[in-house]
Amino acid sequence: MLLSVIVPMYNEEEIAAKTYTTLVDVLKDLEYELLFINDGSTDKTREILENLIPEDSPHKVLSFSRNFGHQAAFSAGLNHAQGDAVVIIDGDLQDPPELILEMLSKWREGYHVVYAQRRKRQGESWFKLITARWFYRILNSLTSIKIPVDTGDFRLMDRAVVDNINRLPERSRFLRGLVCWVGFKHTGIQYDRAKREAGTTKYPLRKMMGLAIDGITSFSTAPLKFSLVLGMWATAISFALGVWSFAQKLLHPTTTTDGWASIIIAVVFLGGVQLITIGILGEYIGRIYEEIKQRPLYILDKSSRGKKYDMDS
Ligand code: UDP
Ligand code: MG
16 A cells, blocks of 8 residues: 555544545545544544445544544554555644645655645634744754654654554654654655634644643653752752851841741742642653553544444554
């Protein structure tokens, strides 16, 4: 098989059919498979897709038993894809499918990873634009791998890259980072990101923050160093204040200085520093805990609601 196209879908009933027909239309001259990962949709996404896909086609719908998240959907897709080249693309047509053909020609030139870099984004709030912009820059300044700025997950990967990502045992999967970590020859193509054709974003701020924290903690221990530095500064400042107040006492033994404000400031400051550092530590310990439990990344729902359920997990 030449190409596998992985499409995560979470409550996309308004657009699922259009996504399917657009992809089939763009890819009609190629030997390919579509892998729809239905990430625990609670609407009609699954039925729509299962009814659209003809019995004898290589396309599949993999359904999760609940919502496991976008990144887990990619993992499922990568585990099941059979193509020599694998593309992952959002199911809301925000990533233009025509770009897949351009990616393929770069792949034929010998690149192992072709990522799509957004030049412009339409129909997204200024808040999303600013946070997305800063996220990539902060992440790169903290980590040793260089994740290209302004790229999403829309990309093509060679079989060699996919096999290596599938071998990585970690639970918290920040795919953009893992792809860079694996190495090989990378290149980017530029595009303008369109706005969502229908439906609403499945990425509220809470999920975006989660993704950002995942990205940073999976690829960097800089926050731990930051808490060490913060602790050192706090110690140095409190030591200096101690020396100063001792000297005051020696020089003016009789004056009773009203020390209320300084005590409160010191207590609050140190309390804050301690909570921040404990929080950062907790974030990493939580991750160690998640890894050690070794739970699967996703669970497939193979119940016989439709035709395409007989997949191996
Ligand atoms: N998605 C998913 N699971 C989730 C959230 C999103 O599979 O928990 C899918 C969603 O259906 C879409 C893609 O991931 O195909 C990107 O999500 P969305 O368009 O909501 O994100 P945005 O483009 O707003 O960043
Ligand atoms: Mg989208």
